[in-house]
Each structure stands twice: as C-alpha cells, then as structure tokens.
Amino acid sequence: MDVVLDKADKIVNRIAAGNHLPLKDWKHERLILQKKRRKKNKDVKWVKWLGIIMDENLTFKEHWKARIKKARAMLAQFNRLGNSQWGISASSWRQIYTGMIRAIALWGSELGWRGQRDWEKDFEQLQYQALKKCVNATYGSKIELVSQIAGVESPRMALDAAQARLMGKLMRDTTALGDLMFDDGAGRNEEAGRE
Numbered sequence: 001m002d003v004v005l006d007k008a009d010k011i012v013n014r015i016a017a018g019n020h021l022p023l024k025d026w027k028h029e030r031l032i033l034q035k036k037r038r039k040k041n042k043d044v045k046w047v048k049w050l051g052i053i054m055d056e057n058l059t060f061k062e063h064w065k066a067r068i069k070k071a072r073a074m075l076a077q078f079n080r081l082g083n084s085q086w087g088i089s090a091s092s093w094r095q096i097y098t099g100m101i102r103a104i105a106l107w108g109s110e111l112g113w114r115g116q117r118d119w120e121k122d123f124e125q126l127q128y129q130a131l132k133k134c135v136n137a138t139y140g141s142k143i144e145l146v147s148q149i150a151g152v153e154s155p156r157m158a159l160d161a162a163q164a165r166l167m168g169k170l171m172r173d174t175t176a177l178g179d180l181m182f183d184d185g186a187g188r189n190e191e192a193g194r195e
Contacts, residue, residue, distance in 0.1 A: 052108040060112025068122045071105035075130055082133075090134045094150055097130040106158065110166040113159045123155035 009028070016023045046055040046062050053063035078096055081087050088096075105126060113119065128143045131150040147154060153161070 052111065058112070060108070063108055063112060064119055064122070067105050067107055067109065068126060071101050071126055072129075074104055075101050075126070090136070093133045094131070094152070097127070097134070098152060101126070101130055102158065106162050109159060110163040113163050115156075119159065120155050123159065127152065127155055 013023060046053050048054075052060075053066055054060065055062055075097075078101075105123060109119070124143055128146055131137070131146050131152060132139075132141070134150045135146055137146045137149075144154070
C-alpha cells in the first residue's frame, strides 16, 4: 500500500510542479480507509476531509444528507428577501439558485453519484422549492414544468454533468493515471517515462 501511495505522491508533486502550484511538505497527509477499527474509534463511521464526508463503504450518503441540509438552510435564509409577489426579481431568484444553492448542494456529489433515486428526489425537491419563486408557480405545479420554464436542467442532468466534469479533469493528464494504475513493474517508472 505504501508503494502505491508513494507513487501517487510523486505524480501529484510532478503535476503540481508542472502547473506551478507550490505544495508544502508539512501540509501533506494521507487518508487510508480500512475495515479494521481501533477500540477508541469503533463508533466512528465516517470522516470529513476537504469538506467531503466519506463513510466506511464510500456510499457518501452522509455527505449528501449534509449538503442538502446546508442548501435548504441557505434557501430558508434567502426566503427572507421576498417571494414571487414582493422582494427581489424572478431572474435574481434564478441566479441565487443556480449560483449558490445548487452549488452548495452539488459540492462533492460527483464522487458519490451513481444514479441513486433518493439523491435525485432530494435534489428535485430542493430545486422545486427554489424555482417556484422564479416562475410564480403555485403549490402542486409539476416539477418538470417549473424547471423547464425557469430554464434549469433536471437534477439528474446536473448530477451527471458534475460527474462528467470531474472525469474530464481527471482524464486531461492521462500519464498520471497510467503511472499510478497501470504500472506493470517491468522497470517502467516516472523517470523513464520523461526521457
């Protein structure tokens, strides 16, 4: 395991140096998830790292619940600014949703999104609550129509797009992935690959 992590460290440092990103050695840390637990950490089922809550099975359910809760809290704060009858304009409501509330909900979702229906349903309800004000929709209006009139993509499409962006970023430098995942041990290493 340490050999693979050391390779990953070298690759990250090489890419960072190539992109002129200074990395401090004292900020270096590794996160290792394993099934065995020490007695003192027996009850801990998840860890929060860089704002992403990772559980022991990497289902990201706790992360999703926390993000939706934060997005709903932010929406509740913005409800003070008005509704469809008074306060800020409909286009401002749309900008608040797309620029802030949706961004809060989608933070880190690309890691755990695997087409879960409950994630899609939670996001759909959040989007409906936020966009009702954009289009002066009444309670009971169809969720799909409200999203379509507001000009916002469906929750499934937003989650798929976030995941596609992540994969696009990861696949830009295919040599890094190749060095880490497909090392055949036949003498091929980073130094030989650069020559």
